[in-house]
Structures are given as C-alpha cells and as structure tokens.
Amino acid sequence: MKSRIEVRQAVKDLSVYSVNQPDCLVKLNQNENPYRLPEAFQRDMAEACSRMEWNRYPEIDGRSFREPLSRGLGVDPDTLILGNGSNELLMAVMTTLLEPGQRLLVVEPTFALYRHLGKLTGADVLVLPFEGMFEFPEEMLAQALADPRTNLGVLCSPNNPTGSVLSLEQVQRLLKVARGALLIDEAYVDFSSQDLVPLLKEYPNLILTRTFSKAWAFAGIRLGYALSSPDLAKEITKALLPFRMSRLTLEAGKILLKYEAWLRDRVGEMVKERERLFDSLDEMEGITAYPSQANFILIRPEREAQWLFNKLVKKSILIRDVSAYPFLDNHLRITIGTPEENNLLVKTLKSILGDQ
Ligand SMILES: Cc1ncc(COP(=O)(O)O)c(C=O)c1O
Structure with missing residues (x-):
C-alpha cells in the first residue's frame, strides 16, 4: 500500500526560517557581540573539556x-x-x-x-x-x-x-x-x-x-x-x-x-559606540536613524534599502535588510560592531551616498 504523509496545514503554511548571509569581512547583521571571549576563557573551556565525561x-x-x-x-x-x-x-x-x-x-x-x-x-x-x-x-x-x-x-x-x-x-x-x-x-x-x-x-x-x-x-x-x-x-x-x-x-x-565583569565592560563600550554611531548616522544626508536601547540601530535610507544593502555587501560589510518585516518597507538594521568596524561602516556609507 502506498503511504500518504499528512503534514499539518499550519506547518505547510509556514516558510522555512532563513537569513540572507553573503560572505563579508564585517558582519553587522545578527546583533552578535563583536568581541571574542578572552584567552583565559578559552583555556578554562579546554581544561573543562579534557575532564568531561562525554x-x-x-x-x-x-x-x-x-x-x-x-x-x-x-x-x-x-x-x-x-x-x-x-x-x-x-x-x-x-x-x-x-x-x-x-x-x-x-x-x-x-x-x-x-x-x-x-x-x-x-x-x-x-x-x-x-x-x-x-x-x-x-x-x-x-x-x-x-x-x-x-x-x-x-x-x-x-x-x-x-x-x-x-x-x-x-x-x-x-x-x-x-x-x-x-x-x-x-x-x-x-x-x-x-x-x-x-x-x-x-x-x-x-x-x-x-x-x-x-x-x-x-x-x-x-x-x-x-x-x-x-x-x-x-x-x-x-x-x-x-x-x-x-x-x-x-x-x-x-x-x-x-x-561577567569582562562582559559588562564590553557592553558598556558597545552602548557608547551605539550612541556614537547613532550621532554619525543621524547627521548623514539621505538616512533617517531611530534611537535604540539595544545593540543595533534601525535606519531608513531615502534610496532603496536593497540598493544600499548590496552596495555595502560589495564593500564586504553585511547588515540586515528588514524591509520585508510588516509595517517596515525600506528599512535596514545595523548591529553595533567594534569601533573600527563602525568607523569603516560610516566611511563607506558616506562614500556610497556621496557617490549617487
Ligand atoms: C528578540 C530576540 N529574541 C530571541 C532571539 C533568539 O535568541 P537565542 O539565540 O537565545 O535563541 C533573538 C535573536 O536574534 C532576538 O532578536
């Protein structure tokens, strides 16, 4: 007898959750912490793994x-x-x-x-x-x-x-x-x-x-x-x-x-960076930036979001195009990176928007 698999309609109606992730050197698309945990953490982990009863x-x-x-x-x-x-x-x-x-x-x-x-x-x-x-x-x-x-x-x-x-x-x-x-x-x-x-x-x-x-x-x-x-x-x-x-x-x-103390210091730095990046984006021609209490900033470019996203990818900077979110056509989300990454982002945005 031929089997017949009945998938629930509620499941059929959904799409697979996916993230557009082209390879880029600067990754500002998933609200991650840009800092790797310190060497002492890596050593503690290696030591714990060697003792582990797997x-x-x-x-x-x-x-x-x-x-x-x-x-x-x-x-x-x-x-x-x-x-x-x-x-x-x-x-x-x-x-x-x-x-x-x-x-x-x-x-x-x-x-x-x-x-x-x-x-x-x-x-x-x-x-x-x-x-x-x-x-x-x-x-x-x-x-x-x-x-x-x-x-x-x-x-x-x-x-x-x-x-x-x-x-x-x-x-x-x-x-x-x-x-x-x-x-x-x-x-x-x-x-x-x-x-x-x-x-x-x-x-x-x-x-x-x-x-x-x-x-x-x-x-x-x-x-x-x-x-x-x-x-x-x-x-x-x-x-x-x-x-x-x-x-x-x-x-x-x-x-x-x-x-925890090491992480709290990094968070403090990221919050300062968020405010610094917000000021730079806020001053920029062709972009509206929204104040944020998180480790990312939402922006609305005057030009098409997809166009700006692709231009940044060409410069190896990955941000998130959130234009498909409900009530949010033409917006982008930028995760706060290290000071160097944020500087590079601002410089690249200025050159792209100045180049139009
Ligand atoms: C609001 C919100 N909640 C939860 C998550 C998922 O977090 P986790 O990695 O703990 O599953 C995310 C990840 O992007 C998020 O933005």
Whole structure:
C-alpha cells in the first residue's frame, strides 16, 4: 500500500526560517557581540573539556548551572528554565499556552519567530502596529490583552528591530489588565536600563525570556533562560525535552559566569559606540536613524534599502535588510560592531551616498 504523509496545514503554511548571509569581512547583521571571549576563557573551556565525561548523560535539570545563575539574578531556581537559546523557550511557552482557536497578541515589526511559532501552534495571531516613532501602542495593547480570547501576549523590549522599550510602569499596567500571560522577550536587556525581574514576584502572569547570545557573546553555544512563577515554570518544562542541555553547554555557562565583569565592560563600550554611531548616522544626508536601547540601530535610507544593502555587501560589510518585516518597507538594521568596524561602516556609507 502506498503511504500518504499528512503534514499539518499550519506547518505547510509556514516558510522555512532563513537569513540572507553573503560572505563579508564585517558582519553587522545578527546583533552578535563583536568581541571574542578572552584567552583565559578559552583555556578554562579546554581544561573543562579534557575532564568531561562525554559518555554520561548531563544533569536532567541543569541544576549546577541553574543555581549559580538564579543566585546572580536574585530569583528562586524553581522559577528559571534553561534552554538551548531562548528560541527553544519561546517555542515551549507557545506550545504550553496556545492551541487552535486561541489568540496570540504581538506588536510588529518585531522578531519574526513569534508569529512563526504562534502559527505553528494553530493559534490566531493578532498583530498590532507600533505608533508614531515606533512606540508601543499601550491603549490598544491593554484592550487586546484584556480580551479573554488572548491567552498570550509576546512583546519584545528592547524591541528587535526598532530598539523601542516598554517602561516598567507600562508593563505593570499591562499585566494588571491581561487575562492571559504576557511574555516579555528581554534578549537585548543588557544594553538598556530595563529590569523587569522584580515584577515576577508580584505578577504570576509574567514570563521573561533572556539569552546569552547577544551581550554575553555566546551565540555559538546556544544558551538562554526563561523566568516565570514556579507553577508556570513547571508546566512549561513539560513542553521541553529531558536532558536537552548538554554537558558542554552547562559547563560553558558556568565558566562564562566568571567573566561577567569582562562582559559588562564590553557592553558598556558597545552602548557608547551605539550612541556614537547613532550621532554619525543621524547627521548623514539621505538616512533617517531611530534611537535604540539595544545593540543595533534601525535606519531608513531615502534610496532603496536593497540598493544600499548590496552596495555595502560589495564593500564586504553585511547588515540586515528588514524591509520585508510588516509595517517596515525600506528599512535596514545595523548591529553595533567594534569601533573600527563602525568607523569603516560610516566611511563607506558616506562614500556610497556621496557617490549617487
Ligand atoms: C528578540 C530576540 N529574541 C530571541 C532571539 C533568539 O535568541 P537565542 O539565540 O537565545 O535563541 C533573538 C535573536 O536574534 C532576538 O532578536
């Protein structure tokens, strides 16, 4: 008998998540930390690897890393779930809280995975646009979250790709009216003065996700975490696989914590660079730049974004064309690089735009 594979319609309707990555010497397209961790870190890792019992499964709950991490954050370990990148946790939260017919609320343009994962669960995705210069539409958000059909709202603060932030007071107001859960993705929190962790004790409907991929220079290892009430954390854990955090990842995380001061210094430099790059872009003819609280800056060129993107690629500088994002035609996103990379970008942009 001929087999017939039935792929779910919700999956068929999605596209494979992809990133346009031409080879370039200067890489400013994925909001990574431009600095490699120091030599001492590399030596600690090599030493840890030589001792590793590769033949044994890792800890089922990643406790030996979860405990020092939660201590540093001042939270109970039972409120913290580890993931191979925060993407994995976003997926687990959505599969825990959404089913066909329920509603996911997002504000776009934002990280494309929210819509993708929401659709994957079969939920209805309600999309609100930003207001003015990419400010969160608080009134509309409050109304939509108060609707009993909205089982989950996912907001990104600082938001990728606009750099917009929600204030603590705004989040509090939204949590008070929300009938379901509100997840705030804090992937870029280290580059801002935001800290929503103190709200977790008061609001059992709050979920935070964070990542080591950006400020913590760990995009290659895949490590992130979610914070929520212990009850919700227990439910979300059921949607995750056992033994998913490898021995290598857990060990790398423990070692990384020793380098926190070094990383905080780099983040401080990147924030200064962001302001310096913003001033240069803001002064440039032919470009509108938007202020950002993250490690990237959104710009709108007067000429076609694709044209500018290609011109930069020819000079071996890769940025991100975000023109296909909803409500964002003709925009580009630039990750903050090292001072040398940022100088080169500014010089190249000036020569391209002056050359027209
Ligand atoms: C807003 C946001 N959340 C989450 C992620 C994914 O992070 P991770 O590497 O932890 O999966 C990204 C990556 O670009 C992001 O921009």
